Amino acid sequence: MNVFVYAPEQFENLCVLARTLEVFGFEQCYVFDPHRLVRERYGKSYARRLRTVSAGAFAKIRWQRIESAPLDFLRGYGGRRVATVPRQSATSLYRFRFRPTDLLLIGSEARGLEPLVLDECQAQITIPQAGTTESLNLAVASGILLAEWKRQEALGLLDS
Secondary structure (H helix, E strand, C coil): CEEEEEEECCCCHHHHHHHHHHHHCCCCCEEECCCCCCCCCHHHHHHHHHHHCCCCCCHEEEECCCCCHHHHHHHHHHCEEEEEECCCCCCHHHCCCCCCCCEECEEEECEECCHHHHHCCCEEEEECCCCCCCCCCCHHHHHHHHHHHHHHCCCCCCCC
């Protein structure tokens, strides 16, 4: 499975995501980054937060920038495109079977995934919620989703 983060807005969430990706054995992550959170170099305060929040994992992930035309990238992706959404009408994560070639799309903290991006996806999944808070933040939701994918992989439950 591959992960694609679409327009992240909070630097700390991206750092926590890097930590989660690295812990689960991912080496790369696609990112459409209009806010320029992923950089070659950071100033002192950002570099310190980067090291602390990601526990050094940020530098271990190959951030594959999708500079322009993210829709073209999605259309050209060879596997199934799976959108994460905070909608009860989407397929529950607990009923969804991942495939090894899936591309998991995670939207921005404020806006989620744009309608045009959702149109390019073959599946939409959600993390079932019992509370009334609108949604989980990007870092927490990503951790839950990636843990479920790894659980399915470990148990041999991935669809072909």
